[in-house]
Amino acid sequence: MGPVVVREPDAGTFLRRMRLSDLGAVMEIDAASLPKPWSEAIWRSEIESPFGLYLVLEEGDEVIGQIGVRSVLDELHVTNVAVRPGHRGRGHARAMIQGALSAYPDARLVHLEVRPTNRAARTLYQSLGFRETGRRPRYYGDEDALLMTLDLSEGRP
Template structure:
């Protein structure tokens, strides 16, 4: 009988991950990932507000019976804003976020326009968005109040500047 180490058991195939609508019951697990993913994490109230909006797309990525990632996308007028995406630090670089954003684009409608802000230092996330077709469209100066960092504005579809 072979022994499985903790590191090996953390490895999952992308096919084992499934996507579904995010629910209020997912939020404790979401907050746990959120707090390990961002220097200025969202509060529970912020997630509750977004999940309660009928016009947005909020997704959970699950493996087994656990949450391994989530995405929050809100609709304002005729533009979708990708507000939050994160994957469990132990499950990164497995294609989970890429597939989750693709699923969101499918649910919202490929013909729609999408925008987001991302820290200019977040090269991994920027590379992912560019791989998915988002394009850079300027900066918001000192957008992040925790460290005064600029945000990169990105668009998929025609920018509304």
């Protein structure tokens, strides 16, 4: 992994590593954003994993978004992306993904799963260059997942 990401995607926001003390805000955003939010135990183990990079986007004192990435050799897996309702549509998710990927200058492929019905997320990922590369039946229990992949050797978003 490259240097830990600390950058300002746009004026007034700040992307930094997630801390255990962020979990209250992070779990609140997760619950407001995704049908199957993670338990506190999962969040703790992800934050503490040496294979993960978990970042929060701050605006003032408030956490307004989060992103998680896991790495294995030169492949990355985006495990979590969410922006607090009320702060969406301002480029924050795009900036968080670009910021997280910049921590892995040697990565080659980025994978993620998305619900076919999640139009906003699918459009976001397509706009960054992700392509649909597969389908995981019943991945979410109630719905299949589309597997999307970004080939960084073709250029970075």
